[in-house]
Amino acid sequence: MTDRTDAIVADQYEAYPYPARDPKDEAKRLVVGSPSHLAEIDHWVFGARRDPARPLNALIAGGGTGDACVMLAAQLARAGRPGQVTWLDRSAAAAAIARRRLEARGLTNVTFVQGSLLDLPSLGLGPFDYIDCCGVLHHLPDPAAGLSALVSVLAPGGGLGLMVYAPHGRTGVYMAQDALRRLAPPDRPLPERVETARRFLRALHPEHWLARNARLNDHIAGGDAGIVDLLLHARDRAYTVPDLLALLDGAGLATAALIEPARYDPATWLADPRLRARAAGLPWAEQAALAEAASGTMAVHIVYVVRAGAGWAAPDPADETRIPVLRELDGAALAAQAGAGGRLSFDLDGVSLPVALPPLGAAILRGIDGRSPLGAVLDGIGAPAERVRRAWAALYAGLNAMNRLLLAAPPGG
Numbered sequence: 001m002t003d004r005t006d007a008i009v010a011d012q013y014e015a016y017p018y019p020a021r022d023p024k025d026e027a028k029r030l031v032v033g034s035p036s037h038l039a040e041i042d043h044w045v046f047g048a049r050r051d052p053a054r055p056l057n058a059l060i061a062g063g064g065t066g067d068a069c070v071m072l073a074a075q076l077a078r079a080g081r082p083g084q085v086t087w088l089d090r091s092a093a094a095a096a097i098a099r100r101r102l103e104a105r106g107l108t109n110v111t112f113v114q115g116s117l118l119d120l121p122s123l124g125l126g127p128f129d130y131i132d133c134c135g136v137l138h139h140l141p142d143p144a145a146g147l148s149a150l151v152s153v154l155a156p157g158g159g160l161g162l163m164v165y166a167p168h169g170r171t172g173v174y175m176a177q178d179a180l181r182r183l184a185p186p187d188r189p190l191p192e193r194v195e196t197a198r199r200f201l202r203a204l205h206p207e208h209w210l211a212r213n214a215r216l217n218d219h220i221a222g223g224d225a226g227i228v229d230l231l232l233h234a235r236d237r238a239y240t241v242p243d244l245l246a247l248l249d250g251a252g253l254a255t256a257a258l259i260e261p262a263r264y265d266p267a268t269w270l271a272d273p274r275l276r277a278r279a280a281g282l283p284w285a286e287q288a289a290l291a292e293a294a295s296g297t298m299a300v301h302i303v304y305v306v307r308a309g310a311g312w313a314a315p316d317p318a319d320e321t322r323i324p325v326l327r328e329l330d331g332a333a334l335a336a337q338a339g340a341g342g343r344l345s346f347d348l349d350g351v352s353l354p355v356a357l358p359p360l361g362a363a364i365l366r367g368i369d370g371r372s373p374l375g376a377v378l379d380g381i382g383a384p385a386e387r388v389r390r391a392w393a394a395l396y397a398g399l400n401a402m403n404r405l406l407l408a409a410p411p412g413g
């Protein structure tokens, strides 16, 4: 199903491909994030059980200017892992930028398909082991139909990484959109509306919730495309946790993880021990909904999902044949950062959260190289086995909840 607004959305991404990216920047940095970081896919989708030598067939649905596509293709290539990434989007302008970014990196493991994800059931693509759909479903005329189109090309045992907007952290966005619809009506040319939005932002009252919401940055640092996407979009909707879980349920999907898991734990946001205890007695979905409402900070939800009833199981941190991986962290540097106080701190939605480092935690961190199996890492510490394993369990619980310490399958699976 498409509608008139959908045609406007298509034109918008043709005129302002998103996000704004300069292929020259590939020489300076790789944009990494969630979903679709390879370490996350290994852990959250495949439960650290899928042989890395098995080719990964991935689809990036609504791939835009290529962030997830470039990241995943680069990570596969860097690890010497087989696989193919398919970029699918309606925007030819976005395709041109994504292509140039891949060329700049010399990556050849990406296929481009220009079209609508709603047509996936008839495009003859797939099946895909992994599907990314980041910041797209909430712009569709019927997100449930979009999700079911994605599921139609999901391989058995595969999973998806999704991102949708969340309401509380977007406080200020919808009132600014409302103001701009009146100041710069949708029937005016987009460049003129962008100019009006810039005037509006320059003189934004400091008490406006958009001015007070430090979590939002697209209208400040995202260029014209960021302003269009955040403030002039023809259609976006935000999902609370219950809204999101209902969407997933309707598509026959089950949650493997909300990212970062600690964000969805009410204990992260509730300091009062009695309230924490009450929260701990709630079913998981209620806890996640409570965490969202208690934090008040979430602007997006990132979720890894698999088919419901497919027997997904979390990686087993006691399985010493698995490979511990620090996601975008260096173990030695992290251990040094903890210092004598034994505390690490991580930023979640602008809130700094501490993670206590257990005794021997620093030594374990220094031993994690992303290649050695857990057993070898722990045996290399040179301390009594039981103490080391206790420290590992505590370290894993703290850092896995932050999505920083993950597990991967060794060669052979």
Ligand SMILES: C[S@@+](CC[C@H](N)C(=O)[O-])C[C@H]1O[C@@H](n2cnc3c(N)ncnc32)[C@H](O)[C@@H]1O
Pocket (backbone or CB within 6 Å): 009, 010, 013, 018, 019, 061, 062, 063, 064, 065, 066, 067, 068, 088, 089, 090, 091, 094, 115, 116, 117, 118, 133, 134, 135, 136, 139, 140, 229
């Ligand atoms: C906000 S951008 C997100 C881009 C990218 N996923 C990212 O996170 O950087 C949304 C993208 O979805 C694409 N899109 C919207 N509707 C689509 C559809 N029905 N089929 C394919 N792509 C679509 C747009 O063209 C646009 O590139």
